Amino acid sequence: MMWTGLIVLAFIIYHLAHFTLYWTNSDYGKLEDVVAPNHTRHDVYAMVTHAFSNPIVVAIYLAAMAVVFVHLSHGVASMFQSLGLSNHRWSKIRRRASRVVVGLLILGFIAVPLGVKFGLVERNPKEKGAKNAVSHTTSANTKDAASR
Numbered sequence: 001m002m003w004t005g006l007i008v009l010a011f012i013i014y015h016l017a018h019f020t021l022y023w024t025n026s027d028y029g030k031l032e033d034v035v036a037p038n039h040t041r042h043d044v045y046a047m048v049t050h051a052f053s054n055p056i057v058v059a060i061y062l063a064a065m066a067v068v069f070v071h072l073s074h075g076v077a078s079m080f081q082s083l084g085l086s087n088h089r090w091s092k093i094r095r096r097a098s099r100v101v102v103g104l105l106i107l108g109f110i111a112v113p114l115g116v117k118f119g120l121v122e123r124n125p126k127e128k129g130a131k132n133a134v135s136h137t138t139s140a141n142t143k144d145a146a147s148r
C-alpha cells in the first residue's frame, strides 16, 4: 500500500506538470480555442490528443492507472472494513465489489489515452474543415502538423 501510494503520488506530480503546469511542453499553455468573437478558452482537446499520440506517454498513463487500480481497490475495501463490514462473509463481497467499482473507474480513465492512440478520438477535427471550424495557430499545433 505504501509503495503503490508513493507511485500514485509521483504520477499526480507528473500529471500536474504535464497537463496543468505545462512543464513537459510549454506550448500546451498557448493552445487556444476560439469559442466566440473575442472569446477564447484553453484547448484541452488539442492538448490531450497531442499528448496521447506519443506511445511513451500512453504507456506511462496505462502503467500509472494499473497502480491506481491496485491502490484504490485495496483502499476502498479497507474503508468498508473500517466501517464495520469485517466478518468473513462480507470480506469476500467487499473485495470483489471494490475491484469491480474501481475497475469501471479505471476503464473510464484509460479510455482517454487508448481512444486517442487507436484513432477513436480524432486528433484535430478542426483541420478537416469540420462545422464551426476555427483558426488555430499556435506553435504547438504548428509543430504538431509538421510532425505528421
Ligand code: HEM
Residues within 6 Å of the ligand: 012, 015, 016, 019, 020, 044, 048, 061, 065, 068, 109, 110, 112, 113
Ligand atoms: C488516464 C487518466 C487521466 C487522464 C487522461 C487525465 C486527464 C486530465 C486532463 C486533460 C487534465 C487537464 C484539464 C484542464 O486543463 O482543464 C487533468 C487535470 C488533472 N487531473 Fe487528470 N487525468 C487522468 C488521471 C488522473 C488521476 C488518476 C488523478 C488523481 C489521482 C488526476 C488528477 C488531476 C488533477 C488534480 C488535475 C488538475 C485539475 C486542474 O488543473 O484544474 N487525473 N487530467
